[in-house]
Amino acid sequence: MTVTSETEVFVGVPDTSEGWTDRAREVSNILAADALARDRAGEPPFREVQLLKDSGLVTLLGPIEFGGGGQRWETAYKVVREIARADGSIGQLLGYHYLWAWAARLVGTDPQISAVEELYTSNRFFFGGAVNPRDTDLTVVDRGDTLVFNGVKSFSTGGRVTDLTVLEGIIDGTATHVFAIVPTAQDGIVFRGDWDNLGQRLTDSGSVEVNDVEVDWASAAGFVDKEFQPLVYNTLNFPAIEIVFANFYLGIARGALDTAAEYTRTRTRPWPYGGDNREIATDEWYLREGYGDLQSKLWAAEAFVDQVSREADAVLHDARENLTEQARGDLAVRIAAAKLRAADVSLEISNKIFELTGARATSNDVGLDIYWRNIRTHTLHDPLAYKRREVGSRFLTGEIPEPTWYT
Template structure:
């Protein structure tokens, strides 16, 4: 049995509110139908998002929901039962799901990136094997690739590679069927990516993810203990030599736009939830000299919601433009991408991310001014949106994104590829 065949481990189904929901229903076939399916998932998630956040349990049922809905294989080849959709639609799906639960939007977005990792760096044969594997089995990806930690150590043992080390963050954790590993071959500066089954003795999760927000992303630490991979599964290597392309470096812009879209989804969820609370529960202010009967007649509330919604629509527009741009090159022949084109896309994504963070943080804080003091009750749960956005937006400093955009504007320079650009 080959290592690729060995990756075909199965996971037991988990219970959840999605059980049987789409049984007998045809899989969505158009972009509009996939977005409608994502809205169904989002509507399920938003109902008890606060309760699930507080329980902070491993999100088995939530992942079952993603799998049952078909969203996990949205980018997978149609020939293997996947949706065959573009990255432009995947980004919008991430945003819609995050509107219901930011954590689950992140899990799905990271999955899309890691499922595409084979296309980014692997050989044609490896790409075909990985895409068939995960699509046919409806597998979810996670990744132990936090570049702020020391790289995993990779040693050569005959025709096998042995990965070892520690990562502080590993989004997907125990709910991932497949995990992407990255390390440096001992005695060299050669980075090696490989995809391995998550359920094995050599992958030990710390169970220590207990942060302010994005609590259901299974992003805690992981120990990699002597995980063996055949040399033939080292992504992109032919005869133990890597075949580099500019296309290989799209992983960072692609996932930075994943971030942007689940930030926008979180903000949308915050605005919708606050608006519903204002309509149903906020009282007009009786001491202003321009007394209104209903809160929805208050001029400052109408103006305030108008300002926040206008910013969100503008942010979504630049994110959609960036999504269309990077989707185009992600689906074009890999050899066609130039460093300049890659850099221009990275700058546009940096600008989109900046707006999503700054306007999102303003929205998730300011909604309290438009809902009133009683909305600060824990039972209302408006804090989940700020906590989720604040937590993940610390992933890498926004100041460096501002600098990248500024260098492009003033100096016509595009950023050099790095782990964060």
């Protein structure tokens, strides 16, 4: 069954971490069947998101009392990696969904957290966010009991396939930032449908216009009586999404390496002019050496990212008041290093596999290019050089990153 046919029927909701990763593997296998065709069609991934909803994966982090999985981030990272193995775009969408579903915990008050988690979990709603920091902020006007958002964002991942959208802007006449979660389906949110990029083609990450979107002050995340209640925990937004990046990069890399290896086993021909001729390609010494090199690098990157994922999990699930600036900075550096390893290894694998599969593997019907296109596109999200600098600064001088939109 492919994702473009009738929806798969999933029985029950898993109640263990292992059960959720098994469920993710089921979904991944469905997505893998026609991932290349869907990528080339470039249609908004409504069916794919419905598959995530039907499988229950969208509620993995949601409270059990509202029908969610009650799982931890460590499981969510594994699930994102498994989905990205089959379809990098959908892995990214699910990872972003988890981050935005956690946004209330990052900056909200206790009543806001409860309300948002009940809303999205009980309805299996899917999140997106119009929060691109490189753009001019949305303008937010205080009208007494409500706030009104206006402006344009050049990227809004998930766009048309989401149920809820996170907005962020600056209150007019102040330097105060404010987040709010709003229903996506409303006249004031207009997606332009202009995402037409090299890779991650099904993330529907195009631009969005926000026109007079009104929000009650009670929904302004983290505000009490129009005053924001700051915590160091509020600044975890970017580190939390960067470790998601590392995991779906490794998922794409795993998909690339496994797909290439299967091609080599079944279709690559041995080279007949090397003076050490072999009957089958898998007996070629240079192919064994090449795959051995890539597999060992991927195993090493997976082990490191797993360790940092556990560190992030421990911080994200700890009491919010416990996080210090030093602990936050140390985690941010570790996440930067994990992202670097994942990006570098994934770029190497998605490029090197062509040398190991042979000239005929460049045929469009094979589709190995999807992995490189996806990795190359998203690893440009923010400059890797700055991640290296953060790690180097911590190592040489003990300096930790100052919290910004990108650190």
